[in-house]
Amino acid sequence: MFSTPLVAALALALPASAQAQASASIAAGRAQASALAPSEIVAAAPAADWVAIAPSDLLVMTLAPDAAGKPRQVVIQLMPPPFSQGWIDNIRKLAAAHWWDGTSINRVQDNYVVQWGDANAEEKAKAKALPEGLQKMPENAYVSTNGELTAELVKTMSKAQLRQLQESPQTTTTYQARSQVDGLLKSDAYAFRTLFNAGWPLAQGGGVPDSRVWPVHCYGMVGVGRDLSPDTGSGAEIYTVIGHAPRHLDRNIALVGRVIEGIEHLSSLPRGTLPLGFYDVAKGEQRVPIVSIRLATELPAADQPKFEYLATESASFARYADARANRRDPFFIVPAGGADICNIPVPVRRVTKP
Amino acid sequence: MFSTPLVAALALALPASAQAQASASIAAGRAQASALAPSEIVAAAPAADWVAIAPSDLLVMTLAPDAAGKPRQVVIQLMPPPFSQGWIDNIRKLAAAHWWDGTSINRVQDNYVVQWGDANAEEKAKAKALPEGLQKMPENAYVSTNGELTAELVKTMSKAQLRQLQESPQTTTTYQARSQVDGLLKSDAYAFRTLFNAGWPLAQGGGVPDSRVWPVHCYGMVGVGRDLSPDTGSGAEIYTVIGHAPRHLDRNIALVGRVIEGIEHLSSLPRGTLPLGFYDVAKGEQRVPIVSIRLATELPAADQPKFEYLATESASFARYADARANRRDPFFIVPAGGADICNIPVPVRRVTKP
Numbered sequence: 001m002f003s004t005p006l007v008a009a010l011a012l013a014l015p016a017s018a019q020a021q022a023s024a025s026i027a028a029g030r031a032q033a034s035a036l037a038p039s040e041i042v043a044a045a046p047a048a049d050w051v052a053i054a055p056s057d058l059l060v061m062t063l064a065p066d067a068a069g070k071p072r073q074v075v076i077q078l079m080p081p082p083f084s085q086g087w088i089d090n091i092r093k094l095a096a097a098h099w100w101d102g103t104s105i106n107r108v109q110d111n112y113v114v115q116w117g118d119a120n121a122e123e124k125a126k127a128k129a130l131p132e133g134l135q136k137m138p139e140n141a142y143v144s145t146n147g148e149l150t151a152e153l154v155k156t157m158s159k160a161q162l163r164q165l166q167e168s169p170q171t172t173t174t175y176q177a178r179s180q181v182d183g184l185l186k187s188d189a190y191a192f193r194t195l196f197n198a199g200w201p202l203a204q205g206g207g208v209p210d211s212r213v214w215p216v217h218c219y220g221m222v223g224v225g226r227d228l229s230p231d232t233g234s235g236a237e238i239y240t241v242i243g244h245a246p247r248h249l250d251r252n253i254a255l256v257g258r259v260i261e262g263i264e265h266l267s268s269l270p271r272g273t274l275p276l277g278f279y280d281v282a283k284g285e286q287r288v289p290i291v292s293i294r295l296a297t298e299l300p301a302a303d304q305p306k307f308e309y310l311a312t313e314s315a316s317f318a319r320y321a322d323a324r325a326n327r328r329d330p331f332f333i334v335p336a337g338g339a340d341i342c343n344i345p346v347p348v349r350r351v352t353k354p
Numbered sequence: 355m356f357s358t359p360l361v362a363a364l365a366l367a368l369p370a371s372a373q374a375q376a377s378a379s380i381a382a383g384r385a386q387a388s389a390l391a392p393s394e395i396v397a398a399a400p401a402a403d404w405v406a407i408a409p410s411d412l413l414v415m416t417l418a419p420d421a422a423g424k425p426r427q428v429v430i431q432l433m434p435p436p437f438s439q440g441w442i443d444n445i446r447k448l449a450a451a452h453w454w455d456g457t458s459i460n461r462v463q464d465n466y467v468v469q470w471g472d473a474n475a476e477e478k479a480k481a482k483a484l485p486e487g488l489q490k491m492p493e494n495a496y497v498s499t500n501g502e503l504t505a506e507l508v509k510t511m512s513k514a515q516l517r518q519l520q521e522s523p524q525t526t527t528t529y530q531a532r533s534q535v536d537g538l539l540k541s542d543a544y545a546f547r548t549l550f551n552a553g554w555p556l557a558q559g560g561g562v563p564d565s566r567v568w569p570v571h572c573y574g575m576v577g578v579g580r581d582l583s584p585d586t587g588s589g590a591e592i593y594t595v596i597g598h599a600p601r602h603l604d605r606n607i608a609l610v611g612r613v614i615e616g617i618e619h620l621s622s623l624p625r626g627t628l629p630l631g632f633y634d635v636a637k638g639e640q641r642v643p644i645v646s647i648r649l650a651t652e653l654p655a656a657d658q659p660k661f662e663y664l665a666t667e668s669a670s671f672a673r674y675a676d677a678r679a680n681r682r683d684p685f686f687i688v689p690a691g692g693a694d695i696c697n698i699p700v701p702v703r704r705v706t707k708p
Contacts, residue, residue, distance in 0.1 A: 110618045111573050189692030219465050219598045244573045251688040264464045264625040271618040334605040338543030
């Protein structure tokens with residue numbers, strides 16, 4: 001029954017990262033593109049389909065070593081304009097001030113989030129002072145407006161026009177370089193439509209189509225913790241998603257980026273037992289010390305990590321997304337015929353060549 | 355800025371389990387039901403809306419204690435008919451034979467699955483012998499057929515009729531007691547429609563409506579690992595989902611249940627570094643020993659855990675699902691207007707009263 005090698009036996013499905021290593025050579029040898037796994041398509045993508053991530057958009061978080069003394073580093077990619085730039089400016093200032101050094105991971109809630117920052121933030125007398133000059137962002141900056149598709153315009157459109165808009169692979173908007181995989185995404189419970197643009201998962205329009213566009217809470221996305229409205233958070237308290245996409249947070253919190261390496265150092269932490277998953281220090285639960293968080297540009301050149309993402313506008317990404325939605329590699333029997341946007345993670349890889 | 359108490363400050367959203375404890379009393383005092391959080395609605399649900407889970411449907415997995423010597427127990431609820439009963443019969447036989455005792459957790463892949471069973475399953479010479487009499491299940495048992503809604507019938511329906519069907523809260527089928535929250539679920543990239551029935555998240559129909567119904571891969575769902583098709587797995591190799599719902603596995607693998615307590619003992623394990631997240635024992639990564647897996651009915655009466663779930667056909671569940679899709683509690687600004695089925699986890703609670 002289990003006569004095949006380890007990797008095939010017991011396999012549930014072929015994961016992207018592991019298989020990319022294992023099957024790059026297989027991919028080239030196969031005749032039919034339709035039989036490739038998503039990771040094989042990614043591995044075979046030409047260099048021109050990859051986009052370098054600027055070191056100025058990378059945050060490097062160094063945690064205290066684990067119990068066995070192993071180093072723990074997490075790399076976060078910050079979002080490009082027009083999204084959440086006020087909070088991201090604050091985060092750059094906080095990193096430049098080395099503000100997070102000596103803070104900690106304070107909250108790990110199963111199937112939800114890991115959160116870090118000042119453990120004493122809620123007690124004014126003990127709270128760590130924030131740097132000068134942080135912006136106070138308004139709630140309307142949780143979404144961005146799309147230049148040409150105004151709410152007024154969509155109100156005048158027929159149902160057929162709206163349908164056409166929803167299925168259209170391209171709109172003439174601020175988001176010119178939108179990917180061409182939207183037909184696969186179908187409709188979504190949280191937005192009029194979802195789309196990829198410039199490497200990021202986005203959504204547009206609430207129950208009805210309109211001009212608002214926002215980033216979505218997929219696994220690994222990074223956001224800004226906040227107090228009750230109208231507070232919007234400074235950027236000092238940060239979380240990342242470690243469970244099923246909590247899309248109900250979309251438009252209610254600022255998303256600023258995503259973890260692109262080392263999320264296992266966060267997702268595998270012990271869960272906190274206080275409400276919301278905060279660590280109960282009185283019961284001996286241990287917050288994880290943050291040694292430092294730095295913009296990669298502040299590191300010595302040799303220590304700056306280099307990453308690139310698969311252009312969401314490339315033909316390779318379109319093939320990859322199609323394969324995520326319609327698995328035809330050997331393990332699968334029934335292709336799904338679609339995928340939700342958070343089940344099409346944008347491929348990101350570390351560049352190791354000099 | 356952070357003048358509110360710990361639980362409100364830094365809060366991203368109010369989680370079900372933590373808040374249920376904290377705010378049951380608050381719920382009773384509020385005038386407007388529309389302001390209740392999902393967990394408050396659950397906490398206020400009358401006893402009649404809860405359904406006891408039979409001990410014969412519970413598997414209790416005991417892992418070796420953790421590094422600090424703390425016990426680790428995971429409880430799994432098996433699915434009711436008509437789903438996956440052949441595999442579930444096998445699992446009952448494997449548990450009765452104490453087959454898993456001395457096996458291990460062999461695979462932990464980030465944002466995907468934790469898998470356990472015989473670490474040597476792939477090597478015939480070393481593999482642990484399975485009990486006699488296990489059924490070999492056919493692939494067509496990954497789905498069940500709905501008594502009255504045949505594929506032939508739906509082919510004759512108009513678009514308007516199909517729309518009505520999709521939005522209908524009730525159909526006269528095998529799944530009589532379907533919940534009334536389907537309007538909230540809207541459409542889905544993976545199925546013609548999703549629904550709750552008898553406490554479980556289900557989907558029906560592929561790209562087009564038809565009579566096939568199947569359970570869906572939400573966080574915490576438990577399935578049967580298998581080799582390449584036509585193998586369907588015996589039930590000896592088991593996994594649970596610890597990431598964003600991998601819905602592409604729906605209809606490709608048998609789902610047999612869900613973790614209802616202790617998933618943090620699985621989801622917080624170190625990730626394996628071999629392909630697919632298998633532990634690299636040669637590099638010192640440690641498989642987690644399984645002390646035992648027992649049907650609860652085999653345990654002494656005093657040790658049998660008791661659980662109940664919120665009836666998905668109850669008014670309380672309908673209100674809970676509506677609140678999951680339209681958060682109106684104080685933290686939220688913009689209600690989503692919908693939810694995907696995996697973002698409406700069915701509430702389950704341990705019964706501690708005698």
